[in-house]
Amino acid sequence: MSTIDALSENLTEYLDLPQILQVRRAYFYAEQAHDGQRRKSGEPYVTHPLAVASVLSEMHMDHQSLMAAMLHDVIEDTEISYEGIEGQFGQSVADIVDGVSKLTHLEFETKAEAQAENFQKMVLAMAEDIRVILVKLADRLHNMRTLGAMPPVKQRRIARETLDIYSPIAARLGMRDLQVELEDLAFQAFYPMRSRYIRRAVVKARGQRRDIITQIEQAIQGRLDQEHLPGVVTGREKHLYSIYKKMKSERKAFSEIMDVFAFRVVTESVDDCYRVLGAVHNLYKPVPGRFKDYIAIPKANGYQSLHTDLFGARGITIEVQIRTREMDAVASQGIAEHSHYKVYGDSASAVGSYNRARKWVQGLLEMQRRAGDSMEFIEHVKKDLFPDEVYVFTPKGRILELPRGATPVDFAYAVHTDVGNSCVSCRINRRLAPLSEPLQSGQTVEVITTPRAQPNMAWLNFVVTGKARSSIRHFLKNQQRHESIELGRRLLNQFMANYGCGIDDIDPDKLTELLTEADLPALDDLLEDIGMGNRMAYVVARRLKPETTEPESEAASPPGPAGQRKPMAIQGAEGMVMHYAKCCHPIPGDTIVGHISSGRGLVVHRSDCRNIGYMRDDPEKCLYLEWSGAGDEExxxxxxxxxxxxxxxxxxxxxxxxxxxxxxxxxxxxxxxxxxxxxxxxxxxxxxxxxxxxxxxxxxxxxxxxxxxx
Incomplete structure (x- = not known):
């Protein structure tokens, strides 16, 4: 078990003495606050925040993150408030603690709504300070390490939640070491039998492979020494969950996956990386089409490396990764390696990783603002946590990273929301292509836009990015609301005219009374309800008519088709809340009637349509229409x-x-x-x-x- 003294000793490697003393003070404050509390395992509760701080110290996180790790459960589990922590340790630490406190009860499997709401809070907290998610991930890692003390049902729930959300977030932030450990621990808890079987098979295979791995390592190292190239060669172990995922997704036997030998070469500079690549390609023949240059084009999470597959001796396939020390550190720790939180050094790879993470979080924030509710938001985010990317070019040569399967519409929204909204067609490598065509790495994509264009609902069937999906839905919802309000206004005016007045003449007191009764905030919401067919314009008009109107007068009688004086004019263009019936296909020149359908708005039929016959004389369901203007629609x-x-x-x-x-x-x-x-x-x-x-x-x-x- 770690102690505060052991942690302080480790911190001397990279923190100043005053900063270490502040971390110690946070520990003793937490120890006093959690006095008498124990974990499920029976240990004093303070051992947990100490272990979380130790995880962050291995990443060389700054002293404020370590202090927040010590205090992360204080607001949630004790009487101490945000103001108390702010007074003792400052606003930055208090903000991180508050951000982590909001994320403590994420029940992803049992309460979908609570999960989605809390995930929104996580994004907002990350947007304020990205260290919040780093502390939360370290907290989750220690909870996974000590999961054995929990009942089996709770173990499975926490493991599922870790695989669904926390592990993909760690991957998206480039924190591979933490991601791998989270996945293996969660795999062990969720599938204990499968985990034990694969672990035994790996141990057995490792013994059989040791001689071959040593020979290949020595051969590569010998070639580097011969060429006077700096570099350390190591064999790379596949972790259990990645083996299981490959067996499941690629339908491969365990022996097929273990037949591939993986090695990593860590060298000094980018120039050395490419020279080492040449050396290993001279030593073993490369597999065509299996070379990837993530140094020139980094992954979305900032990962950089050269990947190549080789045909080794005795028909063995070899995977080799080549990278600098700096890239290796970023590949392991991702944004936690960022020098913004360090007191030494300045790493271009780490800064790039951090900037990409910030861009991703800002994108999440934009999606959160556009989403209609928390469930829709989390659906978009899950779409965005893809591990594979394609890299495509704009006509000016800018590189964009998109998830595998992305289409030109996803590309258009990645460039800018307005470009996506006004997109009409595209060119891929200078040839016209469908907007639904999946993009391949290396293609140049040009989006053609027109100012009057707008998103098509059919795009939702093929877009894959969360940003595209949320932007399309946001636009269509706004468009539908606007059209519903306009249709509702025309319908209400139509019926109010029978009482010799219009919407502008409505008594404000009557309107307020009706809105309160209907639990609607404003007139526009009432008009939207009418336009969508959820509320009848005839009934609303009767409620809002002027008191001076005689109830028995002809004007007050229900305006059915027989007594209706003037039909309502409709535009030719089909809107989102005006539909043309497929049973009779009305066209300009036909005599038409409108049926108000709940949730759909106005459905236009020919007046002689058999499907409308039974309701043609019902003024609450049907009204006469006429075409306005010729138009050029088909x-x-x-x-x-x-x-x-x-x-x-x-x-x-x-x-x-x-x-x-x-x-x-x-x-x-x-x-x-x-x-x-x-x-x-x-x-x-x-x-x-x-x-x-x-x-x-x-x-x-x-x-x-x-x-x-x-």
Missing amino acids: YPVALSLSVESQRGIIAQLAMAVASAGANLLKIDSGERDGQLYRVHLELMVFNRVHLAKVIKQLRRQATVNHVIRH
Whole structure:
């Protein structure tokens, strides 16, 4: 068991004496605060914060982080407040402690809402000071090391939560050593039998492989010495959880994974890395397509290294990683290696890792602001914790890192939210490509935008980044709200007109009473409810009508189709809260009625549609509409034809539709009725005049006997 004296001795390596004394003072303060409290294992509670501080000291974290680690449970488990810690140890330490305290009860499996809310708090705390998450990760690591004292059910829950959230966050921040230990401990707790089996197999395989590993190490080291290149060669062990994941995801046997021998070469400079690469490629033949340069293009978490696969002697495959000492430290500790918190040195790799982490956290913060609720936010974040990236270029040569499977829409939102919102098409390597095409590393992507464009709901089916998903949903929700309010305003005005007034003439007291009763904050929210069909405009108009109106007068009677004086005009363009019924395909020129559907808004039907017949005379569900303006939008329409069987008939029909200036979407044939075949067409037209032209062209065909519109 570690003691404060042993920790103080270790801290002399990199902290000044006054800073060490402050850490000791925080320890004694925590010891007094937790006096009488014990852990599940029976040890005094203060052993836990001391162990958390020891984990952070191995990362050479600054004295404020160590003090916060000592005090991280004080606010949660004792009577001491934020103000008490701030008075004793300063605002920075108190803020870190407060940030960690908010994250103590993350129950990820049992209470989804609580999980999501607390995860939002974690992001906000990380945005204030990224050291909060480092202290939290160290806290989780010690809890995982001592998990055996917990009941089995709780062990599994904590292990699952560690694999789902904490381990991916450690990976995203580049803290590989901590990530590996968290994963192995969680794997051992969640799958104890599988963990024991793989551990025994690894120990057995290690004994059989020792001679081969030694030979390869000596061969590589000998070649480096011969070339006078600095470098230390070591064999690299695969950890248990990574072996298990590979066996599961790649469906490989244990022996296949262990047949690959992994080595790491740590050298002095970037120049030496590339010279070492040349030396090992001369020693063993490289595997084509298996070289990756993460030095020139670092991973999203700041990781830098050269990776190459080689054909070794006796048909053995060798994986080699080549990096500098500085890159090796960053690969192990990630942002914890950042010199911003150190009293010595200045590492370009560490600064790059820290800056990427800050950028990621800022991206999370933007997503959090756009998300509708905490559950939606955590869904976006989980999409963002991908371990694999693709690297693509902008036309000006800037490199962007995206998750594997990302599309041009993800790329557009990564450039800027406004670029994504106005994206209409793209070019990949100078050729036009679909917006849904997955990107490959090395491609140059150019996004084509127009000012009037807006996101398409179908994009949600293929985007993979959290930022793209949250930005699209945010835009569509705002757009839908705006359209719902406008439709609600028109509907309410329509019915208020029957009482000789409009929305502007509503009595404020009546409106306030109705809003309070409906538990709505403002008039816009009431109009949105009306536009979405959740509240009937006719009923609301009756509640808000002026007192002077005679209840028995003609104006006050329900404005059904028979008594309605003026139909409501609708725009041609289809909005998000105005839909055209697929049963009758209304087009400009048709007589139309509107059915207010709960949750969807206004659904437009032709007035002779059978599906609307039973409600046509119900003023609460249906209102008469008219088309406003011609517009240049196209509308779908369905036709049914009886044709005589003849070679090339489908081509003739398609040519007839095209000659009338219509766009053919779909054609189905094959239903036989005696000597005639039934053909179904779906096409786009501007209005009834255009449709008449199409039908005329079809009837001119000698083989067409009959044309009916559905």
